[in-house]
Amino acid sequence: MIWQLDFLILIFVIICAVAAINIRDLLSAVIILGAFSFFMCLLWTEMGAIDVAFTEASVATAISTLLFVGAIYKTTRRSKD
Amino acid sequence: MLEFIISKYNFWFYVILMMIGLYAMLAKRNLVKKLIGMNIFQTAIILFYVSIGVKAGKVHVPIIIGGHGTHHAIKAADYLNPLPHVLMLTAIVVSIATTGVALAVLILIYRRYKTLNEDEILAIRQAGRETGA
Numbered sequence: 453m454i455w456q457l458d459f460l461i462l463i464f465v466i467i468c469a470v471a472a473i474n475i476r477d478l479l480s481a482v483i484i485l486g487a488f489s490f491f492m493c494l495l496w497t498e499m500g501a502i503d504v505a506f507t508e509a510s511v512a513t514a515i516s517t518l519l520f521v522g523a524i525y526k527t528t529r530r531s532k533d
Numbered sequence: 534m535l536e537f538i539i540s541k542y543n544f545w546f547y548v549i550l551m552m553i554g555l556y557a558m559l560a561k562r563n564l565v566k567k568l569i570g571m572n573i574f575q576t577a578i579i580l581f582y583v584s585i586g587v588k589a590g591k592v593h594v595p596i597i598i599g600g601h602g603t604h605h606a607i608k609a610a611d612y613l614n615p616l617p618h619v620l621m622l623t624a625i626v627v628s629i630a631t632t633g634v635a636l637a638v639l640i641l642i643y644r645r646y647k648t649l650n651e652d653e654i655l656a657i658r659q660a661g662r663e664t665g666a
Binding site: 453455458459462465466469470472473478481482485488489492495496499500501503504507508511512515516519520522523524526527528531532533 | 543557570572622625633648
């Protein structure tokens with residue numbers, strides 16, 4: 453575990469989380485959530501949890517973003533907060 | 534004290550991330566935003582569990598050393614603890630199932646009320662209850 457890399461990725465993760473809940477456009481928020489998941493994936497690899505990393509990359513990032521985008525396509529893209 | 538705080542920085546970040554998720558679940562009015570907050574919260578829990586298994590300076594994945602004939606003892610202290618990782622694999626798959634069901638419910642809510650804003654849904658329900666009574 454390289455602590456500088458760990459720290460940098462954690463900072464990026466926090467930035468992505470704050471951006472995802474503050475953006476008004478829901479589609480942008482979901483894409484930023486996907487970026488958040490990919491940074492988490494980098495973090496798992498960096499911490500030695502490779503099995504968690506590839507599960508996160510395939511399941512949590514890809515399928516979750518896909519489901520969110522599908523749901524937003526079926527509903528609405530605008531958000532008031 | 535300062536050394537204690539710095540050496541456990543992964544856990545501090547986990548707490549910050551969890552609070553961001555909790556804030557989104559409590560304070561945001563849009564239902565999709567609440568769901569995003571729930572996802573962030575779940576990821577924070579997973580970060581906590583994976584952080585438990587990390588040992589400083591040890592990044593080896595447990596594989597058999599000397600598997601081709603030469604035998605020597607394997608010390609568990611030299612490796613990461615893989616047990617939290619395996620538990621969290623299940624948590625990730627369960628989280629995707631939860632998200633899928635929540636999004637299906639969200640689509641049904643939108644079909645009925647034509648909005649995803651919590652305040653507007655409650656107002657419509659209130660108005661319907663008053664006219665119905």
